[in-house]
Amino acid sequence: KQWYQRRVRGPESLCIVEMGAQDDSGGTNTTTMFLNIGLSIGVLLRTVMDNVTGELSDTRTRYLGTRAVKLFRIPVQGFDAVLAISSRSWLSYFYQSRFHLSPLSYETLEYACGFSSEQCSQGIVAISTNTLRSRDIVSRADCFIY
Numbered sequence: 001k002q003w004y005q006r007r008v009r010g011p012e013s014l015c016i017v018e019m020g021a022q023d024d025s026g027g028t029n030t031t032t033m034f035l036n037i038g039l040s041i042g043v044l045l046r047t048v049m050d051n052v053t054g055e056l057s058d059t060r061t062r063y064l065g066t067r068a069v070k071l072f073r074i075p076v077q078g079f080d081a082v083l084a085i086s087s088r089s090w091l092s093y094f095y096q097s098r099f100h101l102s103p104l105s106y107e108t109l110e111y112a113c114g115f116s117s118e119q120c121s122q123g124i125v126a127i128s129t130n131t132l133r134s135r136d137i138v139s140r141a142d143c144f145i146y
Contacts (some may be wrong), residue, residue, distance in 0.1 A: 013038035015071035016049065017080045019094040038069025042086050044101075062101060063142060064090055074114030083124070085109050107136070 010048040014040075019032030035056060037045040042065045048058040065086030081093035089104040089112075113124035115134070125134045 011037045012040045013069035013071040034080050036071050038071045040068040072112045078097050083112050
């Protein structure tokens with residue numbers, strides 16, 4: 001068994017998201033379904049999930065921090081992304097035909113949700129140390145520089 005399977009009672013958070021890219025001609029989309037699992041030991045598991053059979057394959061792991069990982073699906077530039085919150089926050093997204101997991105340049109968050117309004121076309125509203133915060137999302141390439 002993998003080391004994380006021996007130490008974990010169960011997942012803290014689950015998030016299923018379809019990620020991929022549009023080809024350069026603006027035609028067909030190539031997407032893959034992922035099951036993201038946030039563990040209580042600060043580890044994120046990302047597994048490819050077959051959208052017909054539900055079969056899981058190609059599991060990747062990444063240590064994100066000292067706290068349990070909470071996952072939130074948020075839209076970024078019209079595509080789904082996953083915000084993973086531990087002792088540090090991370091954004092999981094697909095950009096320029098590659099999968100990315102980038103740290104956020106912001107204080108520790110507890111919960112988050114994507115939103116849009118007339119004043120902010122795309123942003124995040126989050127709770128951080130009993131304070132409600134909202135921020136614009138600049139772009140996936142900028143990795144949430146606030």
